Amino acid sequence: MLKAISFTSFISYTEHKHSLLRENDMIVQLAVIYYSATGTTYQIARAMEQGGQEAGAEVRFRKVRELAPDEAIASNQGWSQHRLETQNVEEAALADLEWADAIIFGAPTRYGLPAAQLKQFIDTTGGLWAQGKLVNKVVSSFTSAATAHGGHETTLTALNNTFYHWGSIIVAPGYADPIQFQMGNPYGTSFVSNNGELDPDETTLAAARFQARRVVEIAARLKGGSGELSRTV
Numbered sequence: 001m002l003k004a005i006s007f008t009s010f011i012s013y014t015e016h017k018h019s020l021l022r023e024n025d026m027i028v029q030l031a032v033i034y035y036s037a038t039g040t041t042y043q044i045a046r047a048m049e050q051g052g053q054e055a056g057a058e059v060r061f062r063k064v065r066e067l068a069p070d071e072a073i074a075s076n077q078g079w080s081q082h083r084l085e086t087q088n089v090e091e092a093a094l095a096d097l098e099w100a101d102a103i104i105f106g107a108p109t110r111y112g113l114p115a116a117q118l119k120q121f122i123d124t125t126g127g128l129w130a131q132g133k134l135v136n137k138v139v140s141s142f143t144s145a146a147t148a149h150g151g152h153e154t155t156l157t158a159l160n161n162t163f164y165h166w167g168s169i170i171v172a173p174g175y176a177d178p179i180q181f182q183m184g185n186p187y188g189t190s191f192v193s194n195n196g197e198l199d200p201d202e203t204t205l206a207a208a209r210f211q212a213r214r215v216v217e218i219a220a221r222l223k224g225g226s227g228e229l230s231r232t233v
């Protein structure tokens with residue numbers, strides 16, 4: 001009888017341990033990777049982080065390395081101030097991409113394209129890409145721009161061009177939530193900053209939180225689904 005009890009408790013202990021492991025396996029790992037010179041895109045990135053956490057993800061919040069010369073940064077008070085304020089934010093590394101189930105990228109619009117700092121980081125992913133390590137990652141993107149017609153969509157779709165090469169799964173916010181009809185950009189959260197003079201409003205931040213939640217929820221479905229997704233690399 002004693003033996004039977006110990007065996008039963010052993011089984012239930014093992015099941016408990018496995019169910020805890022399964023639970024941990026299901027937690028989505030989200031990397032929010034951004035560039036921001038004067039802080040507008042950074043604020044949207046923080047809302048993405050919050051949305052991801054609200055959806056239950058483990059979030060890594062990372063800035064990409066600054067490339068501009070110190071003199072250029074020093075000549076712009078907003079830029080140098082933001083750099084100082086975010087000096088303790090960890091820099092993105094390739095290991096963050098490998099770790100993540102889902103990645104949200106953000107950069108200000110520069111001449112209708114993502115800022116070079118983010119593109120430079122993206123251009124270091126050749127090794128991961130060659131090993132197929134970006135295949136089936138859930139990805140999404142956001143931006144800020146000075147004007148309404150300054151290139152929000154072109155920046156976001158330019159990022160998507162990279163994601164097609166990676167074989168990642170692009171999750172756009174679409175109009176999948178009422179907040180999208182207010183924010184107005186189905187490609188990804190974006191904000192008209194009037195050259196950094198305006199801070200993202202509550203509609204933009206709420207849309208960002210929604211976008212991150214959606215990314216995490218879809219990544220969770222993929223992660224929790226039975227069977228591996230097909231990839232042969």
Ligand SMILES: Cc1cc2nc3c(=O)[nH]c(=O)nc-3n(C[C@H](O)[C@H](O)[C@H](O)COP(=O)(O)O)c2cc1C
Nearest residue numbers: 037038039040041108111112145146147150193195
């Ligand atoms: C070199 C440069 C190019 C820019 N190009 C555009 C552009 O094509 N369209 C636009 O609307 N804003 C453009 N902007 C403005 C920034 O996209 C905008 O101020 C953005 O909100 C800044 O984000 P940040 O505060 O995160 O750096 C440009 C800014 C710089 C410095």
